[in-house]
Amino acid sequence: MAMKRKTVEYGLTASALIIVIAWIALTTGAIPLWAAEAVFVVAFPALVLTLGLWWRAGGGEEDFPFIGY
Amino acid sequence: MIEYLVCAAAFGLLLLGIHRKVIARIQMRPGPPVWQEILHALKFSFKSTWVPRTASATLFVGIVLVAIAIWSAALFVVLAGESILILIGIYMLHKIVEHGFGLSSGSPYGKFGGVRSVISAASEIPLFVTITAIYFFTGSLLLRDIVAYQAVHGPLLLIVPPAAIAMYLVILSKLPFGPFSIVESKEIVSGYKTEHFGVWRAALAVTDGLKTFVLLYAFVLIFLGALPFWLILALMTAVLVSLSFVCAITPVLSPYDSVTVQSIITGLMLAYIGYLWWVVP
Amino acid sequence: MIPEYSLGLFAAFATAAVAFYALVRETDDLHRLLLTDLVEIVTLAFIALVGTDLAEALILPGLVVGISELIALSEIYRVKEGHIHPPRKGLRIEVMDSAPLIMAAILVGYGIVLSGFPGGAIAGVGVIFYFICRGQHERFELIETASGYSWVLWIVAFFTFMLFPQYWFCAVMLAGGAILVKVMAKMSLIGAMRGGPNA
Amino acid sequence: MLSIGGQDLFVLEFGDILHYFSPYTLTLFLLAVLFTGLAIISRPEEQIEIAFGGDAYYAKETTLPEMRFRRFMAIACGLASIGAMVSGDLFNYTLFTSMVGITNVGIVAAVKNRHVLNAAYAYGIVAMIATLPLFGSAALIVATTGTLSIPALAAGGQAVPLVGKALLVLGVVGEGMAPFYAAKAEMFRAPGAPYVIMCSLSSLLIFLRVVEIVTTI
Numbered sequence: 001m002a003m004k005r006k007t008v009e010y011g012l013t014a015s016a017l018i019i020v021i022a023w024i025a026l027t028t029g030a031i032p033l034w035a036a037e038a039v040f041v042v043a044f045p046a047l048v049l050t051l052g053l054w055w056r057a058g059g060g061e062e063d064f065p066f067i068g069y
Numbered sequence: 070m071i072e073y074l075v076c077a078a079a080f081g082l083l084l085l086g087i088h089r090k091v092i093a094r095i096q097m098r099p100g101p102p103v104w105q106e107i108l109h110a111l112k113f114s115f116k117s118t119w120v121p122r123t124a125s126a127t128l129f130v131g132i133v134l135v136a137i138a139i140w141s142a143a144l145f146v147v148l149a150g151e152s153i154l155i156l157i158g159i160y161m162l163h164k165i166v167e168h169g170f171g172l173s174s175g176s177p178y179g180k181f182g183g184v185r186s187v188i189s190a191a192s193e194i195p196l197f198v199t200i201t202a203i204y205f206f207t208g209s210l211l212l213r214d215i216v217a218y219q220a221v222h223g224p225l226l227l228i229v230p231p232a233a234i235a236m237y238l239v240i241l242s243k244l245p246f247g248p249f250s251i252v253e254s255k256e257i258v259s260g261y262k263t264e265h266f267g268v269w270r271a272a273l274a275v276t277d278g279l280k281t282f283v284l285l286y287a288f289v290l291i292f293l294g295a296l297p298f299w300l301i302l303a304l305m306t307a308v309l310v311s312l313s314f315v316c317a318i319t320p321v322l323s324p325y326d327s328v329t330v331q332s333i334i335t336g337l338m339l340a341y342i343g344y345l346w347w348v349v350p
Numbered sequence: 351m352i353p354e355y356s357l358g359l360f361a362a363f364a365t366a367a368v369a370f371y372a373l374v375r376e377t378d379d380l381h382r383l384l385l386t387d388l389v390e391i392v393t394l395a396f397i398a399l400v401g402t403d404l405a406e407a408l409i410l411p412g413l414v415v416g417i418s419e420l421i422a423l424s425e426i427y428r429v430k431e432g433h434i435h436p437p438r439k440g441l442r443i444e445v446m447d448s449a450p451l452i453m454a455a456i457l458v459g460y461g462i463v464l465s466g467f468p469g470g471a472i473a474g475v476g477v478i479f480y481f482i483c484r485g486q487h488e489r490f491e492l493i494e495t496a497s498g499y500s501w502v503l504w505i506v507a508f509f510t511f512m513l514f515p516q517y518w519f520c521a522v523m524l525a526g527g528a529i530l531v532k533v534m535a536k537m538s539l540i541g542a543m544r545g546g547p548n549a
Numbered sequence: 550m551l552s553i554g555g556q557d558l559f560v561l562e563f564g565d566i567l568h569y570f571s572p573y574t575l576t577l578f579l580l581a582v583l584f585t586g587l588a589i590i591s592r593p594e595e596q597i598e599i600a601f602g603g604d605a606y607y608a609k610e611t612t613l614p615e616m617r618f619r620r621f622m623a624i625a626c627g628l629a630s631i632g633a634m635v636s637g638d639l640f641n642y643t644l645f646t647s648m649v650g651i652t653n654v655g656i657v658a659a660v661k662n663r664h665v666l667n668a669a670y671a672y673g674i675v676a677m678i679a680t681l682p683l684f685g686s687a688a689l690i691v692a693t694t695g696t697l698s699i700p701a702l703a704a705g706g707q708a709v710p711l712v713g714k715a716l717l718v719l720g721v722v723g724e725g726m727a728p729f730y731a732a733k734a735e736m737f738r739a740p741g742a743p744y745v746i747m748c749s750l751s752s753l754l755i756f757l758r759v760v761e762i763v764t765t766i
Contacts, residue, residue, distance in 0.1 A: 019071055026070065033070075037145040040070055045137035048275055049130075052114035052268035123608055125594035128743045131587050142576070154573050158757045162580060165750050172742035175594040175608070184737050187749055197760060204764065355692060366681060373678065379670065386677040396685040400692045408640055408691075412684050415647045416677070422651060423673045426658050430666035 012050040018043045070145070074279070077144050077286075080302070081278030082106040084285065084309050085245070091313035092246055110274035118267030123175035132169035133265070133272045139166065140279035147287050150213030153200060156287055161193050163243070163280065167252055167261045170273075174264030182260025185324055186252040189242070189331070195235035198338035202232035203291065205345050212290060219294030226292040231341045233292045238334060240284045241312055248319040249327045285309060358399045366392045379431075383423055390416040410467055410529070417536070450483035461534065465526040470533025477534055497535035503528035567637035567698055573761055577754050578634040584750050585627025588620065591743035609740045616741070618659045623744040626652035630751040634758055639697040640687045642762065643720065647683060649751045650676035650724040653736075656748055660739040668735030679723025686716035690766075702766040714763045721759040725752030 018039060026036040086103040093100025120126045143159040146152075164186050171183025204210055206228055207218040219225055226233050242249035253260035265273055285305040289296070293304060322330065369388040376382050393416065397408045428434075454476040461473025507525035510517055570578065593616055595608040611619075629652055633645035654673040657665050690713040691697050702709055737745055 023071055033149070036070055037142075037149075040074065041138050041142045041145070044071065044074055044141050045134040045272070048137055048272050049133060049268060052271050053118060055115065123595040123597055125591045125742050127591035128587055128594070128746070131591070135583065135587075139580075152571075152573055154757075154761060155576050158573065158576060158580075161753055161757065165584075165746060165753060168737070168749055169742065169746050172737070172745060173591075173594055175596045175740075175742075177597055177599055180596065180738070187737055201764075210764075359689075362685075366685075369681075370678075382674055386674055389678050389681050393681045393684045396681070396688045400688050404691065405688075408684075408688065411640075411644050412680070415644065415651070415680060419647075419651050419654075419673065419677045419680070422654055422658065423670065423677065426654070426666055426670050426673065429658075429661075430663060430670060 008050055008053045011046060012054045015043045015046040015050055019047060073148065074141055074144060077282040078275045078278040079107060081280065081282035082110060082274065084281050084306065085277060087306065088244065088246075088309060088313045088316070091310055092317040095314065095317035106274065106278070110271050110278070112271075113266070113274060114268055114271035116267040116270075118269065121174055121176075121264055124264070125173045125175075128169060128173040129265075130269075132166060132173060133269050135169070136163075136166045136276040137272055137279070139163070140276055140283060143283045144279060147212065147283055147290065150211060150216065152210050153203075153212055153215070153287070153291065154210050156212075156283070157193075157196050157200060160196065160239075160243075160284070164190065164193070170265060171261035171263075176264045178258040178263040179261055181257045182252050182263065185257075186261060188324060188328055189249065189251060193239070194335045195331070195338050196239050198335065198342055199232045199235045199239070201342050202229045202235075202345060205229075212287075215291055216295045224293045229345075231338065233288075235334070235338050236288055236291070237308075237312075238331075240288060240308075241315060242331070243280065243284065244312055244316060246316045246321075247312070248315070248322050249331065250321060251324045251327050254321045281309075355399060355401070358395075362392055362395045362399065365395070379427060383420075383427060386423075387416075387420065390420070406467055410533075414536070447483070450480050454480035458534075462530065465530055467529055467533060469526075470530040471537065473530060474534040474537025478537055493535045497532055500528040500531035500535070504532065567700065568635045569637045569700065570635065574634055574758070577757055578631060581627060581630040581634055581750070581754055584747060585624060585631065588623040588627060588743045588747055592616075593619075593741040593743060596740035611741055615659045615661075619656055619741055619744045622652050622655035622658075623747040626656060626747045626751050630747075630754045633755050637699050639690060639699060639702070639717075639762070639766075640684075642699075642758070643683045643687045643717070646721055646724050646755050646759075647676070647680050649755055650679065653725075653748045653751065656744050657736045657739045660741075662739065664735055665739045672736065676724050679720050681720075682716040683720025683724065686713045686720060689713040689716065699762060699766060709766050714766070718759055718763055721755055725755050 022031070022036045022039040022043070025031045026033065083103060083106070086101070086106040089105065090100045090103050120129050139159045139162050143156055146155045146159070167186035168183040171179035171181070171186065173179075200210060203215060203225060206222075206225070207215050209215070209218075215225070222228065238249075241247050244250065245253060253262060257263075262270065262273060282305075285308055286301065288308060289301050289304045296304070366389070369385065369392055372388065373382060373385050376385055394409055394412055397412055398405055400408070457476025457479065458473045461469040461471070461476065463469070464472060504525055507521040507528065510521035510524070514521075593611040595610060597606055597608050599606045626649060629645045629648040633642055633649065636642045636645060650673075654669050654676065657669045660666070687697065690702070690709055693710050693713070694702060694708075696702060736748060739745055
C-alpha cells in the first residue's frame with residue numbers, strides 16, 4: 001500500500017505540533033500534568049509511525065544512512 | 070515529558086542491546102555492539118513499508134499505535150507514582166497486543182505466535198500474587214505509598230523476597246531469548262512480529278524499549294524504593310544482566326512445558342500468599 | 351431468619367455439588383448441555399434465597415442470561431452435529447389435538463391475574479403449550495414486536511419511577527404489565543424453536 | 550473514596566445505580582472503548598492456512614453475513630466489557646460478566662469449522678456453569694451485607710464473607726480465564742482477528758476488574 005507523501009506529512013506535522021503545543025502548555029502551566037500526558041499518549045505513537053513513514057517517503061534512490069556498522 | 074518517553078525508549082533499547090551482548094559473551098560469541106537494538110529501530114524505520122494484502126489493514130496498523138500508546142501510558146503511570154494495578158493491567162494488555170499483531174496479518178506464523186501468547190497467560194498470575202503480597206504489608210497499591218513505606222521500613226526485597234522473585238520471573242517471561250519466550254521463538258520465525266516489517270517493526274522496537282525500561286524501573290522502585298536516579302539506572306542494568314545470565318544458560322521451553330513451569334510457580338506463590346494470610350494479622 | 355437462610359444455603363450448595371458431580375461424570379455433549387440447566391436452577395435458588403423484593407428483580411436477568419446461553423449453546427450443538435434439517439413431527443398425544451386452546455387460555459388468564467414476572471412465566475407456559483400443539487405458522491415478527499414494545503414500556507416505567515415518583519402506582523402497573531408480555535413473548539419463542547425455515 | 554485503583558475521578562449516580570471511575574477503571578474503560586472501535590472499523594483478515602504435507606496454501610475467506618454477525622457479537626462483547634468496567638454495582642458487574650461469556654461464544658459461533666465449534670461449545674458449557682458461582686456470590690453478598698454497591702461495601706463495616714469473594718473470582722475465572730487453557734486457544738484459530746481479539750480482551754478486562762473489586766470490598 002503506497003502512502004501518499006502529503007498524507008504522511010500532514011500526519012507528522014499535526015502530531016509534532018500537538019506535542020509541542022502540549023509541551024509548551026505544560027511548562028507554562030496552562031494545562032495540568034495529566035492532560036499533557038494524555039495528549040502525549042495519543043500523539044507520540046502517531047509521531048513515531050509518521051516519522052518513519054515520512055523519511056522513507058522522502059527518500060529517492062540515495063543510500064539508507066543507518067545500514068551497516 | 071516527551072523527552073522522558075524518548076529517553077526511556079532509547080535506554081530500554083540500550084538495555085536490550087546489553088542483554089544480547091551479555092548472552093553472546095556467556096556463550097563465547099563476540100555478539101553485536103550494545104547499541105545494536107537502537108540501530109535496528111532506526112534501520113527498520115528507513116525500510117520501505119506496506120500492509121500485506123491478506124491483513125486486516127485497520128487492525129494491522131492500529132495495533133502498532135496501541136502498543137506504543139499503552140507503554141507510554143505505563144511510563145507515565147510509573148513516573149506519577151499511580152496505582153501499580155494500572156501497570157499490571159497494561160502488562161496484561163500487552164498480551165492482547167501480541168495477539169492482535171499475530172492475528173491481524175493472516176500469516177500462520179503470526180497466528181501461532183498470537184495463540185501462544187494467549188496460552189502463556191499463566192505467566193501473569195504470579196504478578197497478582199506479587200501485588201497481593203505487597204498489599205499485605207503496605208496497605209496501598211499506589212506506587213508513591215509503596216515507596217514511602219520502604220523509606221520507613223526498608224526495601225520490600227528483604228520483607229517479601231518471594232514476591233520479588235515472582236516479579237523477576239514475570240519480567241523474564243517478557244524478555245527475548247528467555248526460557249518462557251515461546252511467543253517469538255524461532256520455530257515460528259519471529260512469532261507475532263513476523264509480518265510487521267519496516268516502520269511497523271521500528272515502532273515495535275520503540276515499544277520493546279519502553280516496555281523493558283518500564284518493567285525494570287518499576288521493579289527497582291517497588292522492591293528497592295526511592296534512590297538517586299543514577300543508582301536506579303545502575304540497578305536496572307544490574308537486574309537486566311542477571312536476567313541475561315538466566316536467558317543465556319536456559320533453553321527455550323516448549324509451549325506446554327513453559328505453561329507448566331509457570332503454573333507450578335503460580336501454585337507456589339499462592340501457597341506463599343496463604344502462608345502470609347495466616348501469619349500476618 | 352439466619353438459621354433458615356443457612357439451611358437454604360446448605361441445601362443449595364448440596365444441590366450444586368450433585369449437579370457438578372453429574373457434570374464431571376457425564377461425557378456426552380448433549381447430556382452435559384441438559385445438566386447445565388440443573389446448575390442454572392441452583393443459581394436461581396441462590397438468588398431466591400435472598401428473599402426480598404430485590405431477589406425478584408435479580409432473578410429476571412439471571413433467568414434471561416441462563417435461557418439465552420442455553421439457546422445459543424443448543425444452536426451451536428445443532429450446527430456442530432450437522433442437524434440442519436427440521437425434525438419430523440414428534441409427539442402424538444390426543445390432548446394436544448383436542449385441548450390446547452382451553453389449556454392455554456386458562457394458563458394465560460391465570461398469568462394475567464398474577465401479573466409481573468411469575469405471571470409472565472405462567473402465561474408463557476400457556477403460550478408454549480399452544481405453540482407446541484398447534485404452532486405450524488409461528489408469527490415471529492408479531493411476537494418480537496410485542497416484546498420490543500413491552501420492553502420500551504418497562505423502561506418508560508423506570509423513568510417514571512425516577513422522574514415522577516408521585517405516579518408510582520401507574521409505573522408499577524405499567525412495569526408489571528410490560529414484564530408480563532415480555533417474559534411471555536420470550537418463553538413462547540422457546541416453544542416455537544424447532545428448526546425449520548424460521549429458525 | 551480512595552480506592553485501590555487511585556483517587557476517584559468521577560462518580561455517576563443514576564438512581565441507586567452507580568458508576569465510578571478511578572484511574573484504574575478509567576484505563577480499563579478506555580481500552581474497552583478503543584478495541585470496540587477497532588472491531589467496528591476493521592475488516593477481517595484473510596487467514597492463510599498451509600495444507601499439511603506440501604507447499605500448497607489457501608486463504609480462508611469470511612463471508613459477508615458471517616462477518617456482520619460476528620461484528621455485531623464483537624460490539625456486544627465490547628459494550629458488555631465497558632459496562633463491567635464502570636459498574637459500581639456488584640450484581641450489574643456479574644451480569645455484564647456473564648454477558649461477556651455468552652458473546653464470546655457468539656463471536657466464533659458463526660464460523661463453520663468443527664474444531665472451532667467444538668471449542669466454543671466446551672467453553673459455553675463452562676461459562677454456563679460459571680454463572681452459578683458468579684450470581685451465587687452476588688446473592689450471598691447481598692444476603693449477608695444488605696447492599697450490592699461496591700463503594701458502600703468498601704466503606705461500610707459489613708464483613709463481606711470470604712466465600713462470597715472466592716465464588717466471585719471463581720465465577721469470573723470460569724466465564725473468562727479458565728477456558729483459556731481448555732478451549733480458547735482453539736477458538737482463536739478462527740479467522741477474523743478484530744472480532745476474535747475481543748474474546749481475549751474482554752476476559753482480560755473482567756479479570757482485571759474483579760481483582761480490584763475483590764480487594765476493595
